[in-house]
Amino acid sequence: MVEGASILIVDDEEDLCTTLRDIFVEKGYRVETVGSGREAIERVKEEFFNLAFIDINLPDIDGIEVLKRFRRERPSMMNVMITGYATLENTIQALNEGANAYILKPLEPEKLLRAVEECLKKQEEAFRITQEKISEYIEEAVRRMDLRRRRRTKPQDAT
DSSP states (O other), X not given: OOTTOEEEEEOSOHHHHHHHHHHHHHTTOEEEEESSHHHHHHHHHHSOOSEEEEESSOSSSXXXXXXXXXXXXXXXXXXXXXXXXXXXXXXXXXXXXXXXXXXXXXXXXXXXXXXHHHHHHHHHHHHHHHHHHHHHHHHHHHHHHHHHHHHHHSOOOOO
8 A cells, every 4th residue: 555645536426435435544545535526626736646536427527527637637646437327438438538447336345445556556656667767867967967067177188
């Protein structure tokens, strides 16, 4: 488990949100729930979440649209689509828009926890790779600056 990982649950079924929150909090995650797409988008603008569970059928905005906005606002956030009304079209569209997983209701705690762990591992790996690349760029920039400095301060040969 990623220490201090945060999960946003976006679903208008209050009982489901409460159940999911209880499952994840028991495992040590920080969890917030919202009941609408607009509310979710505002929360994601204000705060970083490692992972979001997004219901496809929300009362105000389609879950796929919420996913698109999350991907624009927080590209490193992992997103799992959940629905009780799966269609092949929804599944394909969600995956094409960058969903990291697609889970059908009724939700099984083991499946959910497995999805969380897999998504957080992918996210950690992506962060690690990004950090390595940044370190490489910094090392290269320092090396080049050092070479330039040496060229400028190198005494001229007297012949």
